[in-house]
Amino acid sequence: MNDVILNSLSYGMYAIGVKDGEKKSACIANTVIQVANTPNIIAVSLNHDNYSCRCIQRNGLFTVSVLSEDTSGAVIGALGFSSGRDTDKLKNVRHRVLAEGIPVIKENTCCWFLCRVLTSSETATHTVFLAEVIAGSEKAVGKPMTYEYYHRVIKGRAPKNAPTYREEKQTAQEQGGESWICTVCGYVYSDPFVPFEELPDDWVCPICGAPKSAFKRQQ
């Protein structure tokens, strides 16, 4: 088989909020599904190397904020392409902290809910948490962002820790234009009307916020 067929699976886009003592953090996941409804139980898969995964293993609580098509790609960049271990990923991201000490993201998100872990299953690289939904917002607004939308419209990529990550061969624009790839998150810049060199010096990657110098030309 060709692994690429697994790209046919459909997902949404979510911010997973966690706490570590007094510290709050969040990461991005696409692997959230409801697995039962009496009570409401969801599953989410996170890489062992993710700081958020360790936080959930320690205190058994997390939030899910459902991203909408109006959520900026920069929010995904801020939460999805760096580790919360050493940085405050929420510094420039609007959020609210619940009474339980866990943040929910307020960047044009559709809704949020709070989950308590019931059990977890281990794979070699990822932990799959099953968790009961114990609280949440009263309504959902906006159109949920799908993973397909993230790839097609926002032109985002999967970070290396994502369960759906696959090494992709980047190819230069076939229609004559050059393309430049962000070495941090894999975002490809290829606007045929504005050459990369003409972007202002303080331009940053719209996905992960990396500076212009983090981009390299693709062959």
Added chain:
Amino acid sequence: MNDVILNSLSYGMYAIGVKDGEKKSACIANTVIQVANTPNIIAVSLNHDNYSCRCIQRNGLFTVSVLSEDTSGAVIGALGFSSGRDTDKLKNVRHRVLAEGIPVIKENTCCWFLCRVLTSSETATHTVFLAEVIAGSEKAVGKPMTYEYYHRVIKGRAPKNAPTYREEKQTAQEQGGESWICTVCGYVYSDPFVPFEELPDDWVCPICGAPKSAFKRQQ
């Protein structure tokens, strides 16, 4: 919280193929995600009452066929709204049987893959299987059907065993037209140009194949 916010989670649409001795069957699921990639592991949630769930518990093998937007709603009806315990659900559904004795669906599906169960987690109503992808098609074709597309375009409903099932209050068409609901699968007929009474006597529900007599007028 309002349970309806969980409708903001995004899913695809899949046929899960199973065997029970010599017998082959299949059901419909929306809850399939990839949870790890070295090796490729997926998760799927099935209701304990589903015949397919019992088949997988017994022999640990199943297939996933990814439905596309070109897959007929009638395929979902045939596989999703009756039990394979007593009927041959595959009778009118094009499929191929793998060497392992498990069917894959060939009704304009995008691709298929074969899975071997590694472990499972129980909830009160559903089993969540984690399974390794051990074989699959060489390519994917067509546009994967999302659960949102199934609801919006095919106007399908969740059967009572689905993890995402929620009781819905059916309301009459607000724009003056009548609507009729299939008592088997919940499909709502409300074509403003063709009154329900004028449909031919041999018309059947496009989702589950129930006869015209299985419909009742909505208030």
